[in-house]
Amino acid sequence: MKSFAHIIILFGLLLLLITTTSFAQSFEKTASGFRFSVSFTPELHEDAVDGRLLLLISDDDSEEPRFQISSQPNTQMIFGIDIENLAPGEKIFITDEVFGFPIVSISEIPAGEYNIQALIHLYETFHRADGHVVKLPMDRGEGQHWNLAPGNLYSTPQKIFIDSKENKIVPIVLDKKIPPIIPPEDTKYIKHVKIQSKLLTEFWGHPMYLGACVLLPYGFDEHPKSKYPLVINHGHFPYTFNGFRETPPDTTIKPEYSSRFHLDGYNITMQKYAYKLYQEWISENFPRMVVIEIQHANPYYDDSYAVNSANLGPYGDAITYELIPFIEEKFRCIGEGWARALYGGSTGGWEALAVQIFYPDEYNGCYASCPDPVDFRAYMLVNIYDNKNAFFTEGRWKNVPRPA
Numbered sequence: 001m002k003s004f005a006h007i008i009i010l011f012g013l014l015l016l017l018i019t020t021t022s023f024a025q026s027f028e029k030t031a032s033g034f035r036f037s038v039s040f041t042p043e044l045h046e047d048a049v050d051g052r053l054l055l056l057i058s059d060d061d062s063e064e065p066r067f068q069i070s071s072q073p074n075t076q077m078i079f080g081i082d083i084e085n086l087a088p089g090e091k092i093f094i095t096d097e098v099f100g101f102p103i104v105s106i107s108e109i110p111a112g113e114y115n116i117q118a119l120i121h122l123y124e125t126f127h128r129a130d131g132h133v134v135k136l137p138m139d140r141g142e143g144q145h146w147n148l149a150p151g152n153l154y155s156t157p158q159k160i161f162i163d164s165k166e167n168k169i170v171p172i173v174l175d176k177k178i179p180p181i182i183p184p185e186d187t188k189y190i191k192h193v194k195i196q197s198k199l200l201t202e203f204w205g206h207p208m209y210l211g212a213c214v215l216l217p218y219g220f221d222e223h224p225k226s227k228y229p230l231v232i233n234h235g236h237f238p239y240t241f242n243g244f245r246e247t248p249p250d251t252t253i254k255p256e257y258s259s260r261f262h263l264d265g266y267n268i269t270m271q272k273y274a275y276k277l278y279q280e281w282i283s284e285n286f287p288r289m290v291v292i293e294i295q296h297a298n299p300y301y302d303d304s305y306a307v308n309s310a311n312l313g314p315y316g317d318a319i320t321y322e323l324i325p326f327i328e329e330k331f332r333c334i335g336e337g338w339a340r341a342l343y344g345g346s347t348g349g350w351e352a353l354a355v356q357i358f359y360p361d362e363y364n365g366c367y368a369s370c371p372d373p374v375d376f377r378a379y380m381l382v383n384i385y386d387n388k389n390a391f392f393t394e395g396r397w398k399n400v401p402r403p404a
Contacts, residue, residue: 032167033095033096033107033167034096034106034107034162034163034164034165034166034167034168034170035093035094035095035096035106035168035169035170036055036093036094036106036116036118036169036170036171036172037091037092037093037094037169037170037171037172038053038055038091038092038093038094038118038155038172038173038174039088039089039090039091039092039171039172039173039174040088040089040120040153040173040174040175041088041089041173041174041175042088042089044088044153044174044175044176044177045088045153045177046088047088048085048086048087048088049083049085049086049120049122049123049153050083050084050085050086050122050123050124050125050135051082051083051086051120051121051122051123051137052080052081052082052083052120052121052123052137052146053080053081053082053083053086053092053094053118053119053120054066054078054079054080054118054119054120054121054146055078055079055080055094055098055100055106055116055117055118055172056068056069056076056077056078056116056117056118056119057076057077057078057079057106057109057114057115057116057162058076058077058114058115058116058117059076059112059113059114059115060076060115061115064115064117064157065115065116065117065157066117066119066147066154067147069147072259075101075102077100077101077102077103077109078100078101079094079098079099079100079101079106080098080099080100081094081098083120084135086120093169094106096164106162106164107164108164109162109164111161111162111163111164111165112161112162113159113160113161113162114159114160114161114162115157115158115159116157116158116159116160116162116170116172117154117155117156117157117158117172118154118155118172118174119146119147119152119153119154119155119174120152120153120154120174121137121146121149121152122137122149122151122152122153123135123136123137124136124137124138124206124299126204126205126206126299127205127206128203128204128205128313129202129203129204129205130203130310134299136299136300137149137299138206138299139237139297139298139299139302140180140181141180141181141183142181143236143237143238143239143295143297143302144237144297144298144300144301144302145302148178148181149178150178150179150180150181151177151178152177152178153174153176153177154174154176154177154178155172155173155174155175155176156175156176158172184213184239184240187246188216188221188246189215189216189218189220189244189246189281190213190214190215190216190240190241190244191213191214191216191331192211192212192213192214192240193211193212193214193326193327193330194209194210194211194295195209195210195211195322195323195326196208196209197209197210197318197322197323198322199313199314199317199318199321199322200313200314200315200318203313203314204299204313208298210294210295210296210318210319210322210323211294211295211296211323212292212293212294212295212323212327213238213239213240213241213242213292213293213295214241214290214291214292214327214331215241215244215281215290215291215292216290216331217281217288217289217290218281218282218286218288219288220331220332224332226288226332227332227333227334227335228288228289228290228331228332228333228334229289229290229333229334229339229340229341230289230290230291230292230324230327230328230333230334230339230340230341231289231290231291231292231340231341231342231343232291232292232294232324232340232341232342232343232352232355232363233291233292233293233294233342233343233344233348234294234303234306234342234343234344234347234348234351234352234355235293235294235303235344235345235346235347235348235351236302236303236347236348237295237296237297237302237303238293238295241291241293242274242293243270243273243274243277244274244277244278244281245271245274245275245277245278246275246278247275248275249268249271249272249275250271253267253268255267255268290327290331290333292327294306294319294323296315296319298312298315300312303347303351304319305347305350305351305354306319306351306354306355307351307354307355307358308358316354316355316358316359319355320355320359320362324340337361337362337363337364338364339364340362340363340364341363341364341365341366341367342355342356342363342365342366342367343366343367343368343369344366344367344368344369344371345368345369345370345371346369346370346371346372347371347372348369349368349369349370349371349372350368350371350372350373350374352366352367352368352371353366353368353371353374380404381402381403381404382402390402
């Protein structure tokens with residue numbers, strides 16, 4: 001799971017990109033200096049689009065620039081601008097007034113050879129029940145990853161020489177569309193479900209869905225009259241059930257290094273323990289239960305934090321009173337609060353704890369590992385109630401910088 005600090009950094013990056021004011025196309029066409037023009041053809045997409053236009057610039061040839069943007073020190077460059085009702089063939093310009101990350105402007109790019117790519121993250125219009133009309137990206141099965149979202153328009157990377165001191169237009173024509181996500185296959189033990197939520201659909205004024213990856217107990221088919229307790233994992237968007245593998249680790253794969261955990265062969269270690277869980281799962285004395293990982297991606301993020309909010313709507317109620325009863329009926333769960341448990345780590349730890357607190361009679365305990373801050377006495381390293389500032393630990397003779 002992402003650490004809270006990592007999420008804060010990404011949130012800051014997101015704010016930097018989305019707060020750039022859209023420039024009118026008429027103004028952009030009169031601009032001079034070094035700039036990029038971006039357009040798409042009617043053959044690629046026949047209608048006008050709303051969304052976020054992203055320009056990606058990289059000096060690394062290892063993969064497409066759209067896969068090289070992160071909050072890490074080795075990130076490549078990204079620049080963003082809102083677009084509204086951009087028609088096929090119409091050009092939008094990225095000039096030195098468009099903000100970017102990690103450098104602010106294209107005028108700061110050192111002269112040299114780069115791979116460039118553009119992408120439009122498509123938005124939809126939501127007429128919400130609270131009266132707000134917002135344009136946001138609907139999750140399309142990818143868990144809110146703009147570089148993988150099906151339907152997004154993007155260009156084939158091209159290598160160019162950039163000299164921001166030139167009075168030059170670099171044209172980019174979007175020529176590709178990200179294909180739909182291939183749904184994961186069901187197996188004997190792992191199933192996938194998806195429902196339309198009445199509560200969330202009413203709030204958003206748009207069909208909204210919840211899903212789950214379901215792990216069935218050993219002997220589920222052989223004992224059709226048995227009923228099981230339900231264990232709910234909260235966290236970021238899962239494509240399928242994680243950490244469960246019915247075959248031994250693949251001895252032919254190349255070991256991969258995890259920079260997050262500073263561990264060689266992390267991929268092999270994950271396979272090893274996923275297979276170990278399977279072996280325990282089917283053993284004679286292992287407790288029988290149904291386990292689910294919830295999919296609650298939304299127009300803002302890859303998960304909802306599993307609670308009701310003014311900004312996201314009634315996700316807590318929708319998960320507790322719509323999704324979970326559906327799963328319990330479909331997979332023969334006991335269906336009572338005393339027979340449900342929660343667990344998660346990081347963001348999922350916060351969610352598991354919050355759900356237990358807000359719905360005390362619907363769940364019978366939670367295991368919250370390394371949760372995001374649960375109050376503001378330990379908001380990362382800051383006690384918002386007592387500390388005079390967030391940047392220094394104050395001493396009598398010296399202030400010590402407080403890291404993030």
